[in-house]
Amino acid sequence: MTSVVGGLVYGLEGLHGGFGPAPFRHRMPIDFGAAEQTFLREHGISFGIARSVAGRRVVVERAFADAGARPRRRRVGGAAALRAPQARLRQ
Incomplete structure (x- = not known):
């Protein structure tokens, strides 16, 4: 199988950069741990x-x-999971 796909998940932006208007101006260096804790709390x-x-x-x-x-x-463990189809090889 050959495929390259990218994606963007909306709603997780604050997990890495915080919710402020410009994290680079207000917090340098950016504290990713603080952003993560704020995100999880909210x-x-x-x-x-x-x-x-x-x-x-x-x-x-x-x-x-x-x-x-x-x-x-x-x-798997009560949750739906995706897996690749089994390839059958002829000998």
Whole structure:
């Protein structure tokens, strides 16, 4: 399978740069730990994980589609997971 896909997950911007108007002007160097703690306090870890998983799923599905393949869904620990189709090789 060959495919290159990128994606952007909206709602996670504050996790890395904070929510201020210009983090470079107000905090130099940028304290990513403080931005992460503020994000988690305001949104919770479940929000961040859900957005990240949803974004990753979209990118993986697009990569499979671009490569002309379809992922199979299976359940892992109560959550749906994507995996590549099994390739059958003839000998």
